Amino acid sequence: MFDLENIVRPNIKALAPYATARHEYEGEAKIFLDANENAFGSPVTSENDEGVPFGYNRYPDPMQQKLKEKISSIKGLPTQNVFIGNGSDVAIDVLQRIFCEPGMDNIIICPPTYGMYKVCADINNIKINEVPLLANYQLDLIGIEAAINANTKMIFICSPNNPTGNSMYCDDVEMVINNFDGLVVIDEAYINYSQQKTFIPTLTEYANVVILQTLSKAWGLAGLRVGMAFGSAQLISYMNKVKYPYNINEATQQLAIAALDNIATVNEWTKQTIIERSELEKHLAAQYFCKKITPSDANFLLVEFDNAGDLYKFLCTQGSIVRDRSRVILCENCLRITIGTTEENIILVQQIRSFYK
Ligand SMILES: *Cc1c(COP(=O)(O)O)cnc(C)c1O
Numbered sequence: 001m002f003d004l005e006n007i008v009r010p011n012i013k014a015l016a017p018y019a020t021a022r023h024e025y026e027g028e029a030k031i032f033l034d035a036n037e038n039a040f041g042s043p044v045t046s047e048n049d050e051g052v053p054f055g056y057n058r059y060p061d062p063m064q065q066k067l068k069e070k071i072s073s074i075k076g077l078p079t080q081n082v083f084i085g086n087g088s089d090v091a092i093d094v095l096q097r098i099f100c101e102p103g104m105d106n107i108i109i110c111p112p113t114y115g116m117y118k119v120c121a122d123i124n125n126i127k128i129n130e131v132p133l134l135a136n137y138q139l140d141l142i143g144i145e146a147a148i149n150a151n152t153k154m155i156f157i158c159s160p161n162n163p164t165g166n167s168m169y170c171d172d173v174e175m176v177i178n179n180f181d182g183l184v185v186i187d188e189a190y191i192n193y194s195q196q197k198t199f200i201p202t203l204t205e206y207a208n209v210v211i212l213q214t215l216s217k218a219w220g221l222a223g224l225r226v227g228m229a230f231g232s233a234q235l236i237s238y239m240n241k242v243k244y245p246y247n248i249n250e251a252t253q254q255l256a257i258a259a260l261d262n263i264a265t266v267n268e269w270t271k272q273t274i275i276e277r278s279e280l281e282k283h284l285a286a287q288y289f290c291k292k293i294t295p296s297d298a299n300f301l302l303v304e305f306d307n308a309g310d311l312y313k314f315l316c317t318q319g320s321i322v323r324d325r326s327r328v329i330l331c332e333n334c335l336r337i338t339i340g341t342t343e344e345n346i347i348l349v350q351q352i353r354s355f356y357k
Helices: 010-014 065-075 088-099 116-123 141-147 170-178 200-204 233-242 250-259 263-285 308-317 342-356
Strands: 045-047 053-055 082-085 106-109 127-130 152-158 183-187 209-214 227-230 290-293 300-305 334-338
Touching (some): 082 233, 088 209, 088 227, 088 233, 141 170, 200 209, 300 308
Parallel strands (some): 106 127, 183 209
Antiparallel strands (some): 045 053, 209 227, 300 334
16 A cells, blocks of 8 residues: 655655744734735735735735635646646656655656656756656556666656657556556646546545646746646645745736636637647658657657758758757657647748758
8 A cells, every 4th residue: 555654755754844924824814914024015016806906015825725726626626636836847846855865766757758857856866767668659667667666756757748749558657556656746748738638537546646737838828837736635735845935926826817717718729739730740741851750649749850950950040949859869860849820830841841952
């Protein structure tokens, strides 16, 4: 039986978190003289969701209760199972700091994959066991099993995966969850674009799963920095203990709450992106210089070209930036191309064709 307490670092278990002034008081106060704020106002103001002018002189809700309620109702799980970070990158860092003893513990990652798992681990001095994906970009279950040792605390699975764009087989992910006595982090940053369903409903079944999602991609709010982690109440309470006290600023909380009312728009953009994705795929696949396109469940395509490195540099001179993944394991000669607007995609294809002609 998985017991989270067995893998939490002892110093984190013993940690007395910073208690904010607003944590301690539970009534309905009218006079706030507890946090050394400026009682006179703030030089800039905004409007709250009822259109009332609103300053930033007060500290924001440290637990983001209103925002969590909104996210909860959309995602269909209680607020106690929701953590919000200043981008999901922060959630990656917080998780590593809760479970991994620097210089001793390790995590498993499956390259080619999202770079922040390794960067965070390097910063935190956590060892990394790399188990590359198979040639079809699926999980190497045998390799993962062999890489697990007594100090392995977490396995990061990105699905749909960045930069390959494909989703991992559900059965494989469940196999990892069922056979690992540590935490399985499933990064679903691109889930809105995926044919596969989210693992959120399995949280009630598995205590060792945490799911990462973000408002940065399909929700169109990369500039706001809102990332989410979903997990057991026990896990989320450790994340809350370790996070910085006022980790989501007031402007972001207000804007994110307002933004989450626009599901219909987001669904429309997502539909449009998926249509554009198959258009772009069709146009590129017809060209002789395009060697391979990985079927994508995300808002980008991983495309193998002749001379990808030179193509990348040429596109830069034309004012178009894509992501050069040509020196990444299993991505030789590949560029990762984000799906743009119809016009942007047409221009990009024209520029690519002019490079090869
Ligand atoms: C973009 C991305 C994120 C980062 O999301 P933020 O919330 O903007 O920090 C996380 N995981 C993957 C796989 C991503 O591609």
